[in-house]
Amino acid sequence: QVQLVESGGGLVQAGGSLRLSCAASRTFVTFVMGWFRQAPGKEREFVAGIRWSDGDTDYADSVKGRFTISRDSAKNTVYLQMNSLKPEDTALYYCAADNSFFIETTSREYVTWGQGTQVTVSS
Secondary structure (H helix, E strand, O other), X not given: OOOXXXXXXXXXXXXXXXXXXXXXXXXXXXXXXXXXXXXXXXXXXXXXXXXXXXXXXEEOOOOOOOEEEEEEHHXXXXXXXXXXXXXXXXXXXXXXXXXXXXXXXXXXXXXXXXXXXXXXXXX
């Protein structure tokens, strides 16, 4: 079974940047890769998604203009570039894979999940 491994999290000051990576353990067929996040006491929420075939993307309103999702097909890796970070971006960030064509924003649509990487933004 394919595994997703996130990396790149850490502690950063408000206004700073981080780049998260999500590497698949092997090549696998998937249509969409997504990033989600979950803060303590809150539900898991959609952050960004990308369709593997054509690079089409979607973002949560809260991160538009600050975060960028991209993919490297040769490396089976998806990235999340996060700029102008805010304390409210603090959360455990997960990547996930979905077999549908459309970029879904609900976590239950995604079938494979990584273990998560912690992002903490200090004020």
